Amino acid sequence: MQVGSITASKDIAGVASSLRKQERGISFGDMLKQAISDLQQLQKISTYDNYLLATGQAESLHKVMIDAEKAEIALQFTLQVRNKLLEAYQEIMRMQI
Amino acid sequence: MNRLFSNMGILEKALDAAWLRNEVIAHNIANADTPGYKKYKVVFEEELKSAIEASALKGKKTRPKHLDIGATSIDQVSPRIVRTGGTQMREDGNNVDMDEEMTNLAKNSIMYNALVQKIAGEFRKLKAVINEGRR
Numbered sequence: 107m108q109v110g111s112i113t114a115s116k117d118i119a120g121v122a123s124s125l126r127k128q129e130r131g132i133s134f135g136d137m138l139k140q141a142i143s144d145l146q147q148l149q150k151i152s153t154y155d156n157y158l159l160a161t162g163q164a165e166s167l168h169k170v171m172i173d174a175e176k177a178e179i180a181l182q183f184t185l186q187v188r189n190k191l192l193e194a195y196q197e198i199m200r201m202q203i
Numbered sequence: 204m205n206r207l208f209s210n211m212g213i214l215e216k217a218l219d220a221a222w223l224r225n226e227v228i229a230h231n232i233a234n235a236d237t238p239g240y241k242k243y244k245v246v247f248e249e250e251l252k253s254a255i256e257a258s259a260l261k262g263k264k265t266r267p268k269h270l271d272i273g274a275t276s277i278d279q280v281s282p283r284i285v286r287t288g289g290t291q292m293r294e295d296g297n298n299v300d301m302d303e304e305m306t307n308l309a310k311n312s313i314m315y316n317a318l319v320q321k322i323a324g325e326f327r328k329l330k331a332v333i334n335e336g337r338r
Contacts, residue, residue: 153210156321157255160217162248167317174324181328185335 141187145180152177207329212277213251214322220247220282221315227284228308231299238295242304247282254280 155173158164224245234240254277290298 156210156214156325159317159321160213160248161252161255162314163252167313170317171320174321178324178328178331182331185331189335 142184145177145184148173148177148180211322211325213255214318214325216251216277216280216282217247218315218318218322220245221311221318223282223284224311225308225315228304228311231304232301232308235297235299235301235304238297240297240299241286241288242299243284243286245282246285247280250283251277251280 151173155164155170159170164170224247227243227245231242234242287298292298292300
């Protein structure tokens with residue numbers, strides 16, 4: 107899954123600079139990037155499981171199913187995070203200064 | 204539009220094979236007492252595997268009449284029904300082993316259910332991505 111750059115929204119009204127430095131030194135952007143690449147990894151595993159299942163090579167059925175659920179839940183989670191981010195962005199846009 | 208469903212092609216193929224295998228096994232069981240009957244089986248998994256593995260390695264065609272070298276594309280792999288002669292279970296030439304058929308039937312229905320669940324999951328994911336993009 108290709109997710110376009112979210113980094114553009116980082117520079118809105120200087121919010122980025124306050125978010126960038128968190129307690130443990132991990133920036134919010136990096137965290138998001140990491141989460142999305144994790145999602146991508148899970149989807150790839152799920153696709154590879156499809157291949158194993160279709161060719162009769164899957165060593166255990168439960169592993170295939172668990173991987174599929176993991177991928178789906180990660181996707182749902184990412185979608186909800188994205189929705190929240192967008193909501194927050196729109197909230198800021200509506201603010202009267 | 205077809206790229207949307209590219210993940211599902213392989214699952215669809217496998218489901219076709221499982222469905223066909225179910226019919227073939229039913230056919231074999233129905234003919235368990237037919238004299239001279241030779242059982243059939245479905246060949247698919249191995250061919251799919253070799254097609255996927257070798258799809259990176261393809262013979263180049265310089266003339267339109269040239270035959271394909273190496274694997275054909277995954278789309279062209281389809282489950283085949285093969286008749287198994289040679290073996291014999293009983294005096295009348297019938298070679299249906301009931302135990303084997305029942306085992307294969309159980310195995311196949313588990314496989315079918317797993318594949319159905321998997322493809323339903325893929326559809327669910329696509330729908331989620333499409334519907335949740337509204338906000």
